[in-house]
Structures are given as C-alpha cells and as structure tokens.
Amino acid sequence: MKNPIKYIPILIFLIFLQGGKFVIDPTRNANMHNEKGVKFQEDGYYTAAAMEFKLAIGLNPDSAATATFYNNLGLSYMHLHRYDWAATSFQRATSLNPNFIEYYTNLIKAYRAQNIISKEIDKHIKIIKKNKSNSRSWLMLGLMYVELKYNYDAILCLNEFKKLEPELILTQGVDD
Structure with a gap:
C-alpha cells in the first residue's frame, strides 16, 4: 500500500453500505400521498390532488384506509366535473x-x-x-330519497x- 489515505473513503463507504437498511413502506407512502392530495384539494388544485390519490391507491390498493383514498379521489373528480369517474370512485370506497x-x-x-338518480x-x-x-x-334508496327531499319515503327506507x-x-x- 503506497498511499493508505486514499482507501479511507472507500472503507467508510463500505461501512455505511453494510449498516442500516433502506426500507420502503408502501402504507406509509400511501398515507403521505393522500395527505399531499388533501392539501392540493384544499388549495384548489384538483387534478394534482387526483394524481396524488391515485398514487396512494396504487401503493395500498385493498385496505379499509384505501376507501378514504377513493373517496378523496371522487371528491376531486366532482370538482373537475367528472361525475362518472367520481361515482366509480365512491362505489369503490363503499365496497x-x-x-x-x-x-x-x-x-x-x-x-x-x-x-341518473332516478x-x-x-x-x-x-x-x-x-x-x-x-x-x-334500502340504505341507498333512503339516502337517494333524502337527496330528492322525499322525506316520507326516505324515512320508510332508512327505518327498514x-x-x-x-x-x-x-x-x-x-x-330519521
């Protein structure tokens, strides 16, 4: 070894490389994207919000928390006047x-x-x-009647x- 000093950075690099592990946590990242989406929604950037919610859904596609992501995505679509996409998102949230x-x-x-409520x-x-x-x-009927202000029918369906x-x-x- 002619010059041992030049090997010190390599040695330090190898020590760090073997040290801690880098772990990707999709659930935590999904929540982070959802939070970003909510912030974009609050600021009126609905397309950006929708993209963040889609990322959150992609990272955590089938959990109860994902229902919140779909609901938030649907709200963004409502603001973008994409009511068909919003309905699909809300249906997924309810399921x-x-x-x-x-x-x-x-x-x-x-x-x-x-x-299409009728x-x-x-x-x-x-x-x-x-x-x-x-x-x-029965629930859907009752809530649709509430939306249409058919109060008597709504009460009957919701009671059922x-x-x-x-x-x-x-x-x-x-x-009631």
Missing part, C-alpha cells in the same frame, strides 16, 4: 369500507350530478323486489335498513 355514510352520500351526489332508484327498487332483505339497497342492520356502525350514522 372497501361500507361503514361510512359519507361515502354513500357522496355517491348519491355524483348520481344526481350525472342526472335510474338508480329504479335499480334498487328492482333489487328489493327480488330480495327484501338487501340492506344496502335499521331493522335489517341494527348492529352495524353505519346504522348509527343514519338519522
């Missing part, structure tokens, strides 16, 4: 975590914005005629939902 009334009400607002009411009436114990259809699902957390969020 991943059906315990939040907000996801259902957002879905119904997307239906109304698309002018079609959706007819669809859920047909489902109930085939299966009177389909609690999700409460009878079918008295133990659900979601039931506590349903008011």
